[in-house]
Amino acid sequence: MVSKNQIKLISSLHQKKQRFINQLFFAEGVKVIQELLQSNFELDHLYTTQNDFDTVLSSKRTLINDQELKKISALTTPNTCLAVFRMPAENKINDSGLIVALDDIRDPGNLGTILRLCDWFGIKQIICSKETVDIYNPKVVQATMGSITRVNVNYVDLKTFLTQTKLPVFGTFMDGENIYQSHLPKEGIIIMGNEANGISEEIEKTVTSRLTIPRFGELQKTESLNVATATAIILSEFKRNS
Amino acid sequence: MVSKNQIKLISSLHQKKQRFINQLFFAEGVKVIQELLQSNFELDHLYTTQNDFDTVLSSKRTLINDQELKKISALTTPNTCLAVFRMPAENKINDSGLIVALDDIRDPGNLGTILRLCDWFGIKQIICSKETVDIYNPKVVQATMGSITRVNVNYVDLKTFLTQTKLPVFGTFMDGENIYQSHLPKEGIIIMGNEANGISEEIEKTVTSRLTIPRFGELQKTESLNVATATAIILSEFKRNS
Numbered sequence: 001m002v003s004k005n006q007i008k009l010i011s012s013l014h015q016k017k018q019r020f021i022n023q024l025f026f027a028e029g030v031k032v033i034q035e036l037l038q039s040n041f042e043l044d045h046l047y048t049t050q051n052d053f054d055t056v057l058s059s060k061r062t063l064i065n066d067q068e069l070k071k072i073s074a075l076t077t078p079n080t081c082l083a084v085f086r087m088p089a090e091n092k093i094n095d096s097g098l099i100v101a102l103d104d105i106r107d108p109g110n111l112g113t114i115l116r117l118c119d120w121f122g123i124k125q126i127i128c129s130k131e132t133v134d135i136y137n138p139k140v141v142q143a144t145m146g147s148i149t150r151v152n153v154n155y156v157d158l159k160t161f162l163t164q165t166k167l168p169v170f171g172t173f174m175d176g177e178n179i180y181q182s183h184l185p186k187e188g189i190i191i192m193g194n195e196a197n198g199i200s201e202e203i204e205k206t207v208t209s210r211l212t213i214p215r216f217g218e219l220q221k222t223e224s225l226n227v228a229t230a231t232a233i234i235l236s237e238f239k240r241n242s
Numbered sequence: 243m244v245s246k247n248q249i250k251l252i253s254s255l256h257q258k259k260q261r262f263i264n265q266l267f268f269a270e271g272v273k274v275i276q277e278l279l280q281s282n283f284e285l286d287h288l289y290t291t292q293n294d295f296d297t298v299l300s301s302k303r304t305l306i307n308d309q310e311l312k313k314i315s316a317l318t319t320p321n322t323c324l325a326v327f328r329m330p331a332e333n334k335i336n337d338s339g340l341i342v343a344l345d346d347i348r349d350p351g352n353l354g355t356i357l358r359l360c361d362w363f364g365i366k367q368i369i370c371s372k373e374t375v376d377i378y379n380p381k382v383v384q385a386t387m388g389s390i391t392r393v394n395v396n397y398v399d400l401k402t403f404l405t406q407t408k409l410p411v412f413g414t415f416m417d418g419e420n421i422y423q424s425h426l427p428k429e430g431i432i433i434m435g436n437e438a439n440g441i442s443e444e445i446e447k448t449v450t451s452r453l454t455i456p457r458f459g460e461l462q463k464t465e466s467l468n469v470a471t472a473t474a475i476i477l478s479e480f481k482r483n484s
Contacts, residue, residue, distance in 0.1 A: 113470075226358065228468075228470070229473075229474035
């Protein structure tokens with residue numbers, strides 16, 4: 001059974017502020033929880049409606065019913081389990097290889113999908129502007145499908161970071177060089193912009209290589225690609241010859 | 243003001259069955275509605291909280307307030323307008339060039355994003371299995387961002403269609419040929435599989451070219467890509483040399 005205080009704590013973790021005060025976040029679903037358990041993330045407590053996860057100490061595991069799960073879940077259709085984890089300390093930025101920098105990504109699904117893409121393409125370091133959605137947002141954790149355990153994410157003043165880096169800085173714009181015909185190095189920072197506004201003006205100033213993903217539609221009316229699908233195309237292009 | 247009967251009708255259009263009975267669907271937001279108005283879609287009625295859309299006949303336009311919009315909207319945060327359109331007759335399948343075939347895509351956001359990608363890459367024809375989510379689902383219409391007006395979508399018995407086609411049929415699998423090293427023709431059918439199960443066994447039998455998107459992550463633990471991001475990578479690869 002889940003206590004009133006536990007319900008109160010978990011409900012509070014739906015909010016970023018409370019996650020930071022408590023230094024806790026939660027994940028839902030067997031697959032994501034298993035990936036977190038197998039990684040360096042420290043379990044605070046697991047709540048499950050099944051007699052599963054028997055490798056978890058019984059003092060850290062509570063059997064609950066579907067109604068109780070529904071009370072603490074962030075999902076419209078709750079899974080069978082929810083686990084609270086400690087937020088790990090932020091690692092140092094690994095300023096080498098390919099890095100993805102996010103300039104105010106607001107949609108949790110987009111951020112989760114981008115982390116999953118980075119993991120697929122072997123990109124270890126993601127730099128987020130302070131306005132980018134929190135990676136410990138329950139919807140982000142869900143959308144990463146476990147990739148959150150394998151990538152390093154830092155929140156920084158993006159302008160300062162990009163001004164100080166010695167790596168080339170790539171951004172995509174309507175007037176950039178055709179990405180399919182560009183020389184794409186093995187080291188560099190790839191900036192992806194906000195869903196509505198793209199790369200902001202002050203971040204654009206730090207870009208050293210302007211790229212574009214060409215459109216093929218006859219009417220050339222399609223205004224833009226979703227940021228996660230644009231990231232997929234760009235990362236594929238950077239990695240295909242490596 | 244919106245009448246009780248209008249509210250009842252629009253609410254019913256949230257359901258696929260009622261959309262087909264009434265041969266109507268609705269779209270929300272200035273951008274998407276404008277694209278639909280500029281295309282061949284026939285407007286049934288427009289509801290707006292602003293004094294906008296003055297090119298629309300006043301007999302087809304109703305000024306409503308925010309509360310009324312909230313009642314008929316499918317969005318958590320309603321926009322400023324909602325418009326009901328007639329469902330156009332299904333066009334004949336254009337069985338040439340590159341075609342995307344969808345094997346039971348269930349998530350409306352994924353279908354909408356895939357239509358937007360097809361539009362970007364100049365792919366005119368999309369073939370959906372009968373179990374694929376309806377393109378007139380409000381969430382699909384929203385996610386297409388207007389691309390719905392520029393692509394041709396047909397719902398068919400996918401197995402029969404793929405068995406009868408003379409075009410090469412492409413599918414991605416773990417054991418396929420590296421897509422970055424494959425010869426990709428200008429004509430063919432690219433199958434994208436269901437979110438949870440991938441390409442179904444009976445559809446797999448119709449595949450003539452098995453491809454794979456290589457993973458680059460060191461640990462090779464990332465299980466899969468989201469279907470919309472995988473579509474982005476595959477379409478980019480098919481079109482990059484054309």
